[in-house]
Amino acid sequence: MARETAASALVVDVGDGLFTIPVRTYFQDTDAGGVVYHARYLDFFERCRMEWLRHLGIECRTLASKDGVLFIVRSLEIEYAKPARLDDALVIGLRVEVVGGAQMVVRQQVARDDDILATGRVHLACVAAEGLRPARMPPHLRERISAWLPSATLPERP
Amino acid sequence: MARETAASALVVDVGDGLFTIPVRTYFQDTDAGGVVYHARYLDFFERCRMEWLRHLGIECRTLASKDGVLFIVRSLEIEYAKPARLDDALVIGLRVEVVGGAQMVVRQQVARDDDILATGRVHLACVAAEGLRPARMPPHLRERISAWLPSATLPERP
C-alpha cells in the first residue's frame, strides 16, 4: 500500500515540452522575511530535474553506479519575480534548451496557479562519478534527453 | 491543469490511525557519507505534520492569520535504524499520541517498503503567533486533532 502511495506522488504534468512536478512549501522552506528562502528554489529545480530524469527511466543512483557518471551544475541564473509563501502549491517546470556531448542546458521555472514566480536557466555538465572530470553522456542517456529538445518535436517553443 | 497536478501530489495513505505522505530523496537530502543527512529527517517529519493538518482542513498560514496561533516544536527524539539513500521512495508517517489544551505529542516514522528506517516522537506546543507564548488551541483545531487519538473510536476515516 505504502509503495503505491509513494509511486502516485510522482505525478507529473507533461505538455508542450514542459515537464512539471508539484511542490508544496513548508516552514522549512521559508525565512524570517515570511517568504520562501531564495536558495530553496534551487532545491525545487533539482527535484524537478531528478524527477524528469526518472520520467526518462534514469535514476541518478544507477547512473553513478552503472554508467559511472553524474550531472553537476556548471552555472545557473535565476530571476525572482514574485515571492512564494508558506503553504503554497507550486509547480516546478523544466524545458530542455541545449544538449551537447557532455552537457546540457535546461530552463526552469516556479509557478503558482497562473503566475510565474521565478525563471532560471541551469547549465549541467556530465562528469565521471569518480574524480568529477568531464565525461561524455552514455548514448542511451543523450538520446532520451535529446528527445526533449524543442527542435526535436516542436518548431517554435521560445 | 497545473493546479490539478499539484493537488494530486497531496495523496496520502490513511489507515489504522497512521497518516502518511510519500517523500522522494534527492541530492539535496544526502551528504558526503552517501546517505540522507540525519537532520533532514526532521524536515520530512514537518512535511508530514503539515500535510496531516491540511488533511484535517487546517492550513498553518491561515492558523496564524485567523486564529493567531502556530505550533512550535518543544522537544523531539529520533532513532535512526537504517540509512535512507539517494533516490529512495520513502513514506513518512504520523500517529497522534497525546493531545492537551495547548500541546500535543505525535509519533513519526520514516519507512522504505517494509523497513522502518527511523522512528521519532515530537512534542508540539501551540503558541501565539505574536510573541510565541503558550496559547490554548482553538476548539475547532483541538477537536479535529483529538479525533486522531488512538483511544478515539473512529468508524469512518476515509
Place this chain on the structure above:
Amino acid sequence: MARETAASALVVDVGDGLFTIPVRTYFQDTDAGGVVYHARYLDFFERCRMEWLRHLGIECRTLASKDGVLFIVRSLEIEYAKPARLDDALVIGLRVEVVGGAQMVVRQQVARDDDILATGRVHLACVAAEGLRPARMPPHLRERISAWLPSATLPERP
C-alpha cells in the same frame, strides 16, 4: 566569555574592496556526490552579505524593525569552477558593483587558498518589510553601502 568568543568569530579580511568571511564545510553542506551541494553556495553568499552589512553597522533585524525595509534577492547568477569538499576552509568574498536608490548589485566568490571555486553576481532589491514592495534605501544605509563602490575613493576603511 561566550560573548567574546562569538564576537571573535566575526573576523573578516577587508582589503582591496573585497570583504570576506571564513566558512568551514561540514557534512550538512555536502551531498552524495561527495562535494558541497551547489545551492549551499547561495547560503554562503548570504552569510557574507549579512556579515558585510553588520561590518557596516547594519543588522537586518534592526533594519526591518526600525527602518521597515529588508533586502531580497531579485536575481542572481553563479558559475562553479571547481568543487568544494568536506572539511574545506573556504573564504567567501563580496564586492559592491552597483548601488541605486532601491537596489544594489554585488559580486561574490568562493575561494579555497588561492583557488577561486565559484563566482557570482547577486542583484538585491530594497523592499518594505511589510508587503515587500520596492522601497528606497534609508540614506544612512545607502551612504554606507556606496562607500564600498569601486569608484568611491576610500582612504581609510577600518
Place this chain on the structure above:
Amino acid sequence: MARETAASALVVDVGDGLFTIPVRTYFQDTDAGGVVYHARYLDFFERCRMEWLRHLGIECRTLASKDGVLFIVRSLEIEYAKPARLDDALVIGLRVEVVGGAQMVVRQQVARDDDILATGRVHLACVAAEGLRPARMPPHLRERISAWLPSATLPERP
C-alpha cells in the same frame, strides 16, 4: 592572508569540559514563524562536533580516507527552551558523556549570552565508511575522545 583569516574563525572556548563554537544566525536559518527553524539546531550541533574533532586533531575527511570510518547519528533528543532569532550570536556547546568501543554519547547545547536556548543529547556510532556497519574506533581516536570524559578530569559534571 585568506588562510589566516579562515583559521582564525575556528576560535573555540574550552573550559570546564565544555567545548564551544560561535554561530551566527542568518535568514537561511530562520522560518516564517520569525525564529530559527528547529531542525537547524541539529546542523549547529554537527558543526560543533566537527570542530571539536578538528580541535582533537581529527578531520572527518581524513578519518574516512585513512581510517575508513565515520560517525553517524544513531539517535538524538533535543529540548527547545527559548527560540533563537535572526542575527543572534549563538554559542554551541558539547560535553562528552559516554565513550564506548564503537560509539559515544555527547550532550550539546545552544546558548545566547547567559540563556540556554536548547539542550540535546546525541548518540553517535562509529561505522565503516564503506557499508556503514559498526566499526571499532581507531585507538588514536578513542584515546583523544576519552580524554574529554568527565571522569577523566572532573569528578562531578552533571
